[in-house]
Amino acid sequence: MVAKKPRVVVVGAGVAGLAAARRLCGAGADRFEVAIVEAGARAGGRVLTSEFAGRRVEMGATWVQGVDGSPVHALARDAGALGLGWGGKDDDGVDAAAVLPYERMDGFPDRVLTVAEGGEVVDADRVAGPVEELYRGMMEAARAGEAAGSGGVEEYLRRGLRAYQAARPAPAVAAGEANKELEEVEEALLAMHINRERTDTSADDLGDLDLAAEGEYRDFPGEHVTIPGGYSRVVEHLVAALLPGTVRFGLRLRRLDWGEAPVRLHFADGAPAITADHVILTVSLGVLKASLGGKDASAAGAIAFDPPLPQFKREAVARLGFGVVNKLFMEVEPAEEPEPEGGGGGQPPEFPFLHMAFCGHVAKIPWWMRGTESICPVHAGSRVALAWFAGREAAHLESLPDDEVIRGVNATLDSFLPAPPRWRVKRVKRSGWATDPLFLGSYSYVAVGSSGEDLDAMAEPLPRGPSAADDRAPPPPRVLFAGEATHRTHYSTTHAAYLSGVREAERLLLHYR
Template structure:
C-alpha cells in the first residue's frame, strides 16, 4: 500500500449510501483510510437498488438487471465473487453475447383491437430500429450531429422507410403504430418522457458491454449486502439528511494529530454538523436538480450548475401484476401493447387523467414461474409514470385489468389479482430513476458534473474538498449500476492518489 503517514489523517464524509457511496467507502477502507463516515438520508442502504417480496418470490423495486454481464462489468465481477448469480448468467456463452443495445427476443405484440400483431411486422420494425442505431453510431463516430434529438433522428429515418412498408401486406399505419410502441419502450430504457428530449450527441456517449442482461436470483440487494460486509458498521449513519455542504471553510476541529481546521463542514437537517477534509457527494441527479442552489455554500460554479440543468433525469416506474393463471405462452419473454391509431409523428396533447395508461407499452414476463409465480411487470415512463403515482392501488388495478383485457381480446385469465407499483418520483431524496443526456448536453457536461471542487489551481493547499460520484457522473455508463460503482471507486482513487508520493509531487496536475 503506497501511502504516506498523513494518509491516515484525512477525514472523509460520503453522502449517500447507494452503490456509489458504498463502493467509494470500500475502496478507501481497503487502502487503509479509517476516518470515514457514510451519511444516508433514508433508513436503508442501497439507494436505487431495492428488493421486496411479491408473488412467490422477490422483485426489484429499483435496479433490475446487470446490463452487460461480462468481465468488463464490476457489478458482474462482484456478483461472481459472492456467488449471487445462476449458472446461465455465469456461462461464457452468456458473457460473450453482443447485442449492442438491441432486443434479444421478439415480443408478443397485442393491438388495441384485441389481436396478435404479425411477427413479420415486429421483425420489420426491429430490423429498422437496429439499422437506425447503426446509422446513429456511424454519425457519432464521425462527430456528426444530424439532428438535435435522438427522437428526431428516428423520425427522419422512418419517413424514408415508410416507402418500403407500403409494399408489405400490413398497412404502413400498423408499422408506425408498432414503431411508436417501441419508442415508448425506449423512453423507459432512457428514463425520459420522450426521445425528443434526448440529445443526439450525448446519447452517443453511452457504451454497451457484452453479455445478455441478467438478474439476481436472490435479489439485487445481495450486492449491497456483500459490499457492506467488508466495512465496519460504525461508519454508517442513517436517517440523517444533509441540509448544506459548506466548502472553502476553516472550521476548527480535532483528529488524531490534535487541533486543526477542516475545509468542509457538512450541515445536517437536524442541526448536527460534520467536519471533513473531503466530502464525496453521491446523491441522485434528481435531488441535485431540485436542491443544488441551496445544497452548496459557496454556490456551485456556473459551468457545473448549467451541466446539472442540461442533463436529464426521469421516471421509469414499474407495475407488478400477479395472476392466478398465465394468459401468455411459457416461452414468452415480453408483451408489447400497440395502439393502432398512434404514430411517432402525432402531435400529442397530454390528458393524463384520461390517457395515462397509454404510455405503458412494454410488459416483461418474470421467469421462471417457479421462482416468481405468474407475475408480469409493466413499465411506464415520463409524465404518465409520474401521474400513476398519484392514483390509488385500486384505481391502478382496475385500469390495468381493463387495459389487458382489451388487448388480449377479453382473455378469461387476463385479470391481475393484485399489483405492486413503484413511486420513484415521489421519493424526496431521489426524484426520479436515472439520468439521460438532454438536448444540448454532451459528454463534457457529464465530466463537468464529476469535476471536484475546488480545482487545484484555485485552492492549491486544500483541493478535492467536494467530489462527485453516482451514475450521472460516468461519461460512458450513465444510468447504470456499474457506472455508479465505477464512479464511487474513481473518486476514492482520486483521494488515494492525492496522498501517494507520486501525487504529492504533482498535485497541481490533478
C-alpha cells in the same frame, strides 16, 4: 506523536458511496477516517430488491449491462448472488440464491405476441418484425456514432420509419386504404418501441434525448443479465467490507459549507453538524437539480451549498437530463380457468409476452397506460407480470390508488386480449422514485443542448483546479462528486455508480500519495 488521519465523509450509501468507502478503507486502516452518512434507513440507494407473489423482484436497478469485465457482475459473483455454483445453501441444502424465481431468469423470450389496440394480432413476420428490426438497427447505428443528423432521437426514428414506408412500391388505388391502415399500425409499433427507449433512458420525451451523445454511451461486452440472488446482495456485500458503524443512517444533509477547510455538514431534524477534510457527494442528479436554488435552497430533498455551486457545475446540472422510470408488478389470473379439452387435467393458461401497439381507439384505456411498451410475465409461465413506465406516466402512476391502477390495467387487457381466458389483475406492487425526496427520479440522460462534457463537469471536484495550461498545483479537493450522472460513458447504470465511487477514492489516494 500520531499524525491525524484525513477525515472523509461520504454522503449517500448507494453503490457509488459504498464503492468509494470500500476503496478508501481497503487502502489501509491508517490512511483515512471514513464515515458514510445516509439519509434513509437502508443502504443501496436506487438498488432495492423485494418480493411479490412468491417472486424476487427489483424495484430499482434490474440489469447488469454486460458481464465481460463488469465490476458489478464480479461483485455479484463474490457475493454468492449468481445462483448455482456461487451461493450458499439454505437449511434444506438448496442453493440459497435460487430459492425464489426471479425476473428474467430465463433471459429474453424468443417470440412475443404483438397486438394492436382492439385485439387484432399484428403479423410478426410481415409487420411487427420489420419495424422492430428498423428500430433496433437505427439505435445500434446511433450508439455506434453512425447516425445521420442531429437533435433528438425521436425525430431520427420517425424519419427512419417515413423512409422505410416511402421505399414500398406505391399501392394501387384499391389497396390505398389498406396501405393507410398498415402505416397507422407501423406508426403505433414505432411508438411502442419509443416507449421502450424512454424506459431504457428515463427521457420523458425522446425528442429531448440527444442523438449525438448516444454514440458515447457504452455497455460492457457480453450478455445483459439479472442477478438471481437479487441486486441488494451486491449492496450487502459492499457494506460487509466496511467496519461496523461506518454507515450512519437517518442523517439527511441539508446544508454543505465548503468555502474553507474543514467542510461542515449540517443535517435535518437537529442532528449535530460534523466536519470533514473531504466530502464525497453521491446524491442523485435529481437532488442536485432541486438544489439549484443556491444557498437558501428549500425544495424537498434540496441541499443548500455555501458558497453556492460554481457556474460551471450549475450549468452542467441544469443541462443534463434526469427522468423517472417506475415498474408496475401485477399478479394476474384468468377470470375463469378454461375447461381442458376432453376433460381431465390440463396445462393452466400462461400469460403471454404481450407487446401493445396503441392506436388510440379504445376510450376506456387510461392515458397513462399508453406510455408502456408491454405487459409481460417476469419469466415464462409466471403469473407475475411487469410493465415499465417513464416520464409523466411514471410520475402519475405514483399518485393513483391501487384499485384505479387495477381498473386501468384490466381495461387495457380487455382490449388487447379479448379472447378467453380473460385475464384479471389481483394485486399490484410498484416503485415510486419520482416522489421519493431522497432521489426525485431514477437516472440521467444526455439531453439536447447537453453533452458528454457536462458529465465530465459533474465529476470535477471543488474547488476547481487550474486549467491544463496552468502549471500550478491543484487545490486540495474538499467536495468530490460520484454517482451514475458523473460518468461519461456508463451514465444511468450501476456500472457508472460503482466506477465513479472508485474514481473519487483514487483521487484522494493520489492526493495523499
